Amino acid sequence: MRNHTASFSSSSSSSWYSNKLLFRQLFEKESSTYTYLLADVDHPDKPALLIDPVDRTVDRDLTLVKELGLKLIYAMNTHVHADHITGTGLVKTRVPGVKSIISKASKSKADVLIEAGDKIHFGDLFLEVRATPGHTLGCVTYVTGDAPDQPQPRMAFTGDALLIRGCGRTDFQGGSSQQLYQSVHSQIFTLPKETLLYPAHDYKGFTVSTVGEEMLYNPRLTKDEEEFKSIMANLNLPYPKMIDIAVPANMVCGLQDPSAKPDEALSK
Numbered sequence: 121m122r123n124h125t126a127s128f129s130s131s132s133s134s135s136w137y138s139n140k141l142l143f144r145q146l147f148e149k150e151s152s153t154y155t156y157l158l159a160d161v162d163h164p165d166k167p168a169l170l171i172d173p174v175d176r177t178v179d180r181d182l183t184l185v186k187e188l189g190l191k192l193i194y195a196m197n198t199h200v201h202a203d204h205i206t207g208t209g210l211v212k213t214r215v216p217g218v219k220s221i222i223s224k225a226s227k228s229k230a231d232v233l234i235e236a237g238d239k240i241h242f243g244d245l246f247l248e249v250r251a252t253p254g255h256t257l258g259c260v261t262y263v264t265g266d267a268p269d270q271p272q273p274r275m276a277f278t279g280d281a282l283l284i285r286g287c288g289r290t291d292f293q294g295g296s297s298q299q300l301y302q303s304v305h306s307q308i309f310t311l312p313k314e315t316l317l318y319p320a321h322d323y324k325g326f327t328v329s330t331v332g333e334e335m336l337y338n339p340r341l342t343k344d345e346e347e348f349k350s351i352m353a354n355l356n357l358p359y360p361k362m363i364d365i366a367v368p369a370n371m372v373c374g375l376q377d378p379s380a381k382p383d384e385a386l387s388k
């Protein structure tokens with residue numbers, strides 16, 4: 121059991137969602153990346169976190185955090201991105217006390233290395249970590265807490281494991297179409313059907329989907345595993361333009377001090 125500052129307050133499920141969870145979906149247009157800002161605005165400190173910030177839009181994101189009166193505590197990644205440089209290192213240099221988070225399986229450096237089952241607390245809210253490898257070895261999905269006082273419907277931040285009507289490619293960074301198929305079916309499609317899905321990218325103009333919608337209409341993941349593997353083997357996508365710069369940089373949070381020591385700030 122890893123310790124953290126978790127406490128719970130009770131409030132009515134019909135009214136607390138908008139009163140308590142602040143949620144913003146932000147877009148970086150060059151890499152078509154979504155960054156998510158979440159905060160517990162019912163808590164006196166208004167603790168907040170950023171999921172998948174991009175270096176180019178860190179100033180925009182931090183201005184918003186300041187304007188909303190939030191206290192940023194975490195800057196976290198769903199995986200080692202290949203198409204852009206993460207903003208987590210830059211956020212740390214701009215806001216003292218912020219901790220970077222990535223999965224242990226990614227073999228990257230960050231202040232906090234998370235694993236499946238970990239809970240990331242911000243105020244009275246938390247995100248649960250689910251391992252969803254396949255796009256990369258260390259991909260995780262962050263899901264809002266499974267408890268009566270947590271947001272309903274639940275929200276899943278899928279990174280590149282599941283994209284709306286698509287999924288992450290599996291042809292580099294330890295990718296595996298078999299693993300991705302298993303990850304999505306066992307870790308995402310088992311969530312309640314009304315769970316809101318928020319991916320790390322969208323190339324078609326979508327912003328949000330649901331588990332039920334993707335189980336019906338995802339053109340790749342509704343197929344059986346063999347057909348899925350064949351689809352993925354024949355995508356023939358060009359490599360991301362920034363891959364050779366982005367991957368090594370993102371192994372150290374973009375620019376984080378490599379001497380930073382991981383700490384244990386989570387609970388299981």
Ligand SMILES: N[C@@H](CCC(=O)N[C@@H](CSS)C(=O)NCC(=O)O)C(=O)O
Nearest residue numbers: 202203280286287288289359360361362
């Ligand atoms: N053209 C972009 C890269 C596009 C790309 O490869 N996207 C990745 C997610 S970023 S690692 C992907 O998995 N796409 C799946 C798909 O079906 O499009 C660039 O050059 O940066």
Ligand SMILES: [Fe+2]
Nearest residue numbers: 200201202280
């Ligand atoms: Fe990716």
